[in-house]
Amino acid sequence: KQEVTQIPAALSVPEGENLVLNCSFTDSAIYNLQWFRQDPGKGLTSLLLIQSSQREQTSGRLNASLDKSSGRSTLYIAASQPGDSATYLCAVSPGAQKLVFGQGTRLTINP
Amino acid sequence: NAGVMQNPRHLVRRRGQEARLRCSPMKGHSHVYWYRQLPEEGLKFMVYLQKENIIDESGMPKERFSAEFPKEGPSILRIQQVVRGDSAAYFCASSPRTWSSDTNSPLHFGNGTRLTVT
Numbered sequence: 001k002q003e004v005t006q007i008p009a010a011l012s013v014p015e016g017e018n019l020v021l022n023c024s025f026t027d028s029a030i031y032n033l034q035w036f037r038q039d040p041g042k043g044l045t046s047l048l049l050i051q052s053s054q055r056e057q058t059s060g061r062l063n064a065s066l067d068k069s070s071g072r073s074t075l076y077i078a079a080s081q082p083g084d085s086a087t088y089l090c091a092v093s094p095g096a097q098k099l100v101f102g103q104g105t106r107l108t109i110n111p
Numbered sequence: 112n113a114g115v116m117q118n119p120r121h122l123v124r125r126r127g128q129e130a131r132l133r134c135s136p137m138k139g140h141s142h143v144y145w146y147r148q149l150p151e152e153g154l155k156f157m158v159y160l161q162k163e164n165i166i167d168e169s170g171m172p173k174e175r176f177s178a179e180f181p182k183e184g185p186s187i188l189r190i191q192q193v194v195r196g197d198s199a200a201y202f203c204a205s206s207p208r209t210w211s212s213d214t215n216s217p218l219h220f221g222n223g224t225r226l227t228v229t
Binding site: 004034036041042043044045046049089091097098099100101102103104 | 115117142144146152153154155156159166167170202217218219220221222223225
């Protein structure tokens with residue numbers, strides 16, 4: 001059974017810092033991995049999707065990496081801003097048209 | 112192109128009542144997925160539907176919960192005789208085609224329906 005773990009559960013850093021969020025999964029047989037952002041009381045916004053054959057994806061200040069063999073992904077956020085404060089969710093697709101989510105990392109960027 | 116639309120945004124029901132949650136997928140999307148986010152827990156898959164067909168309902172509770180995606184109209188998640196433990200945020204997502212290892216299409220989520228059972 002696929003399980004996804006995100007560490008840390010919460011993170012608070014001053015504005016301008018670079019930071020890394022971690023995601024690990026137990027079964028390397030995945031189609032893809034997605035990182036989402038969830039704001040309080042809101043839905044999910046897809047940030048980056050990495051196919052199983054890819055090693056990383058970049059979008060603006062965000063960079064996500066994938067190491068299938070070790071069951072790990074990282075989301076790197078450069079030059080953090082207060083507007084980056086949100087919960088970041090990692091999810092893997094083990095096939096069969098579904099996503100398995102981690103519990104999320106609650107990120108606070110302090111001005 | 113409107114995103115995935117869910118309504119209502121908030122729904123309050125007394126124990127024993129029925130809750131009906133609606134999801135209109137993105138234009139051109141014929142695949143719908145429902146997820147539930149219980150308080151302090153991660154999102155959990157409930158059901159995957161294509162037009163008029165339930166493809167995978169492995170995450171649905173065995174009783175009181177049902178889902179449909181008719182030929183015309185939105186997908187409906189129906190919860191009969193709600194209990195306090197059903198209080199959660201229910202999210203719908205859609206995609207234009209069956210996922211495969213070749214697709215680069217992310218799953219698009221709606222803003223969710225927050226169900227409160229009193």
